Each structure stands twice: as C-alpha cells, then as structure tokens.
Amino acid sequence: MRVIDVNRIVGPMPTGHxxxxxxPGLLAEFDRLAIDAACVVHSHDLYYDPMTAAELPDDPRLVRVPVVVPGPLGTTAPADAKLVRMCPAEHRFLLTGPHGLALARDLADRGIAVLLTPENPGEIxxxxTEVPGLRIVLINTGYRALRELADLMDVHAEIRVDTATLVGxxxxEWVANRYGAQRVLFGTGAPATDDAGPRFQLDHLELSAADVELIAGGNVMELLR
Structure with missing residues (x-):
C-alpha cells in the first residue's frame, strides 16, 4: 500500500521547533511513520509571503503545493501545478469575490485541484456552485464538522475531504461508505496537527483493502495525474 500525505507542511513553524x-527532518518523519511521499506546502508561503516562494528541496518524495492568491496583488499557479492551496483567512482575500472566482475558474479549466480549509462552509x-468543475479537497475539517461536511458533499460531487482531523x-468510514472512498484522501496537516494519529487510523480503518488503498494514496495520485 502506497501512503501519500496530501496535506503536509515543511519549514519552520511559528508555534515552535x-x-x-x-x-532531512521531514523525510525522517516519513520513515518513522511509513509514509512514502507527501504533497507539501512551505511554511514561508503559508504563513508569510507566497509572492516570494521559498525553495523546496529536490526530492522525489516531496510534491510542492504552491499557495495561490487571487487578484493583481496575488500569484498564479505554475504551469506544471496539479494541486495548489488557497488560504483566504491567512492572506486576506475573498474566496468568492470577483478575483477569487476568476482564479477558481482558471484552476478548474487547467485541471488543477485546490486544498481549502473550510473556515466558512457557506463560502465553500x-x-x-459557481465553479462546479473545480476539484476541492477540504483539509483540517475538524472532528465536529460532519454535518457541515455532509451538507457540502451531498450536493457537490467534486468536493473531497482529507483525514487530518476527521478523527471521530x-x-x-461513514464518509467513505456514504460518498465513496474515492472522495477521501489521507492527510495529516502535520506539523500544525498530529501525524501519528491519522497514520495509525489508516492502518485500522474498517473498510475493504481496496478502499483503504484508495484513501492511502490512490486518490492523491489521481489528483496529480
């Protein structure tokens, strides 16, 4: 089973070491937890300035996830990007404002998926609704968010969810059985959130082996083509 973390941060964290x-430290964590690869966003881009993106080490186990910001003061997704992250709260933009929707339509047209934290489910x-072709992966949803998640996933077939904080x-299993395992992706959110918990959970899911393989890495590979 190939395990790929769709939601990982590399770089210094404002909360501590x-x-x-x-x-090297990140790859050592992968070895410790039997994680084969990860889609990683650099903490500099996430918490500071995505306009001056930090260098990411050249390693085949790391797939860079650029942080994109809409509008004339923002950034565009690189030509080779397959997955990006949008952070409206951190970078102070309207997710469904004119610039936000224009960026979302561009991503959808280019077949680029987006990681989003659902701070505002109504905006999601x-x-x-406005950009139905956009593939959205909701990350760090929180274990109390199943009702809000169901509201969204019931009506939007292109919305997926990661397992980082889906720990109730x-x-x-409930999400996979209701919506299909193809809409659930293994993610940890580490180091902002725990990585060992979701990894342990992955090995003990009460699902078929085929569904677990999809969640562990198959669905991420599909997003990345």
Missing part, C-alpha cells in the same frame, strides 16, 4: 523544519458552497469514531 518541529522535526520537519528541513527536508458558493465556490463549488468511524468518521472516515
């Missing part, structure tokens, strides 16, 4: 400050609903009893 972490092993994944640099690539509007975004998915049988929550992953």
């Amino acid at each position: 972490v092993p994944s400050t640099d690539a 609903h509007r975004l998915a 009893h049988l929550s992953v």
Whole structure:
C-alpha cells in the first residue's frame, strides 16, 4: 500500500521547533511513520509571503503545493501545478469575490485541484456552485464538522475531504461508505496537527483493502495525474 500525505507542511513553524523544519527532518518523519511521499506546502508561503516562494528541496518524495492568491496583488499557479492551496483567512482575500472566482475558474479549466480549509462552509458552497468543475479537497475539517461536511458533499460531487482531523469514531468510514472512498484522501496537516494519529487510523480503518488503498494514496495520485 502506497501512503501519500496530501496535506503536509515543511519549514519552520511559528508555534515552535518541529522535526520537519528541513527536508532531512521531514523525510525522517516519513520513515518513522511509513509514509512514502507527501504533497507539501512551505511554511514561508503559508504563513508569510507566497509572492516570494521559498525553495523546496529536490526530492522525489516531496510534491510542492504552491499557495495561490487571487487578484493583481496575488500569484498564479505554475504551469506544471496539479494541486495548489488557497488560504483566504491567512492572506486576506475573498474566496468568492470577483478575483477569487476568476482564479477558481482558471484552476478548474487547467485541471488543477485546490486544498481549502473550510473556515466558512457557506463560502465553500458558493465556490463549488459557481465553479462546479473545480476539484476541492477540504483539509483540517475538524472532528465536529460532519454535518457541515455532509451538507457540502451531498450536493457537490467534486468536493473531497482529507483525514487530518476527521478523527471521530468511524468518521472516515461513514464518509467513505456514504460518498465513496474515492472522495477521501489521507492527510495529516502535520506539523500544525498530529501525524501519528491519522497514520495509525489508516492502518485500522474498517473498510475493504481496496478502499483503504484508495484513501492511502490512490486518490492523491489521481489528483496529480
């Protein structure tokens, strides 16, 4: 089973020292937890300035996830990007404003998926309604968010979810059984959130082996083509 973390941060964290400050530390964490690869966003881009993107180590186990910001003061997705992250709260833009929707339509037209934290489920609903072709992966949803998640996933087929904080009893199984395992992706959110918990959960899911393989890495590979 190939395990790929769709939601990982590399670089210094504002909350303190972490092993994944640099690539060797991050890869050591992968070895410790039996994670084969990860889609990584650099903490500089996430918490500081995506306009001056930090260098990412050249390693085949790391797939860079650029942070994109809409509008004339923002950034565009690189030509080779398959997955990006949008952070409206951190970088102070309107997700469904004119610039936000224009960027979302460009991403959808180019077949680029987007990672989003659902701080405002209503805005996610509007975004998915206005740009139905945009593939959205909701990350760090929180274990109390199943009702809001169901509201969104019931009506938007292109919305997926990661497992980073989907840690309620049988929550992953419930989502996979209701919407299909192809809409659930293994993610940790580490080091902002715990990585060992979601990795342990992955090995103990009460799902078929085929569904677990999709969640572990198959769905991420499909997003990355």
